[in-house]
Amino acid sequence: MLPFMKRIISLALLLTVFIPVFGQEDDPIEELMTRRYLSCTDILYNVSHLVPEYYKKGNKDTLQAILKFWEDRCDIFEALIRCKIVLSIDDGTFSENLYDDRIISALYQYRRSLSYVEYSNYQSYSLSGNLNKFTNNLSVGLLALRKDLSPVERFFLLWYSDDFNNALKMLDSDELNGTKLQEIYLKMKKEDEHTGHWHWDIMAGIWIPNGNLDVVGPHPFLGFRFGVRYPKLTVDLALGFKFITSPNTYQVSKAGTVWDTDHFFGGYAGIDAAYKLFSAGKNRFDMIGGIAWDGFDALSVDKDGSDDKITKSINSLNLNIGLGYKFNFKNNRYLGIDCKYNFVNYKNSGGTNLDGNAFTINLIFGGFSNLNKWRYY
Numbered sequence: 001m002l003p004f005m006k007r008i009i010s011l012a013l014l015l016t017v018f019i020p021v022f023g024q025e026d027d028p029i030e031e032l033m034t035r036r037y038l039s040c041t042d043i044l045y046n047v048s049h050l051v052p053e054y055y056k057k058g059n060k061d062t063l064q065a066i067l068k069f070w071e072d073r074c075d076i077f078e079a080l081i082r083c084k085i086v087l088s089i090d091d092g093t094f095s096e097n098l099y100d101d102r103i104i105s106a107l108y109q110y111r112r113s114l115s116y117v118e119y120s121n122y123q124s125y126s127l128s129g130n131l132n133k134f135t136n137n138l139s140v141g142l143l144a145l146r147k148d149l150s151p152v153e154r155f156f157l158l159w160y161s162d163d164f165n166n167a168l169k170m171l172d173s174d175e176l177n178g179t180k181l182q183e184i185y186l187k188m189k190k191e192d193e194h195t196g197h198w199h200w201d202i203m204a205g206i207w208i209p210n211g212n213l214d215v216v217g218p219h220p221f222l223g224f225r226f227g228v229r230y231p232k233l234t235v236d237l238a239l240g241f242k243f244i245t246s247p248n249t250y251q252v253s254k255a256g257t258v259w260d261t262d263h264f265f266g267g268y269a270g271i272d273a274a275y276k277l278f279s280a281g282k283n284r285f286d287m288i289g290g291i292a293w294d295g296f297d298a299l300s301v302d303k304d305g306s307d308d309k310i311t312k313s314i315n316s317l318n319l320n321i322g323l324g325y326k327f328n329f330k331n332n333r334y335l336g337i338d339c340k341y342n343f344v345n346y347k348n349s350g351g352t353n354l355d356g357n358a359f360t361i362n363l364i365f366g367g368f369s370n371l372n373k374w375r376y377y
Helices: 003-023 027-032 040-057 060-073 077-091 103-113 119-127 129-145 151-160 164-171 180-193 211-216
Strands: 197-209 219-229 233-242 250-254 257-261 265-280 283-302 309-328 333-343 358-368
Touching (some): 040 060, 040 077, 060 077, 077 103, 077 129, 077 151, 103 151, 151 164, 164 180, 197 211, 197 233, 233 283, 250 283, 250 309, 265 309, 283 333, 309 358
Antiparallel strands (some): 197 219, 197 358, 219 233, 250 257, 283 309, 333 358
16 A cells, blocks of 8 residues: 555544544533523514414414413513404404403504514514414404404404504494493593693794785794694794895884894794694694794894994784694604794884784694504694
8 A cells, every 4th residue: 555545544544533522522511501591582483483383283272372381481462462362252262351451552562563663663573473474364364254253352353454543443432332442442542631742843934924014025934843742732832033134125223323224034932832623534633823022133234343233123922823734644753834824013113114914834844752542643
């Protein structure tokens, strides 16, 4: 045998002996790793596959055991109660004893998870995607096949088949009178009516004077508001500005001198309010009004030989009233338009008569923290 071949065979024999030894170094430690910890994330992921699987097999005992295991180890109320409700409707054992006051929050959480509003909801929804599809399909099928559903069973199947609008109509109707579900809902709704939540918006539009005041001309208007929103009433602190020089020259009197000027920069600071007249779906119509201190800088000229300026402001109390419209989005944001008539009384002694009032038309973009889990306001 050639020396080269002898070396190859010797190396192969050495590797045969030593490789298992190296590979076994971790084996004793690995054998110690016998304990397992199933996190709720692991359980949710497994349940999302096991529930549809054992439902398809018709193995109800194992299916109930899976749900019991899940309930004992994790506080994942929304998905768990959804499974228990839909499966109990399917096998004819549904009872309102299945849930407590948390059911309203659970229903809202399910609806919100579909829009992926929060990462945590999105993550949970993704992990339980198979389960969500199962409960949705089963709810749709039961609605189509079962003609003996009670009103409260029909509500849950509508909700879990994502027909939220028709389900919401049932909550405020006589169909669910006397049910535990409606009792919990009405209690929460009543509490919401006395709870205020933060509100904000930004405004962009135009200020249009009339009467003698129209000499200063229309001006762009920008502003913002921040306050508190109730189901029917919104109250905000408001701050706005109107700007760009006047298209016409007008006169003001300062220190015994009458000045020709086209200077204009105005402000608005006060309290605005909106009261809901009615709403339809995502549309809301309000009566709006406010009280504010309103005015504008009418003069700003340099003094001869000085860095100082000669200035004059013309101010007035502003009382206003009008109508507003809002189109609400699902994420508590809205677009709208406000139209108001502003009653002002600008006094310009010794200068141009500025008697008159003003219209304001503003496009609105705003939002509010969650107020009522069920309605668009």
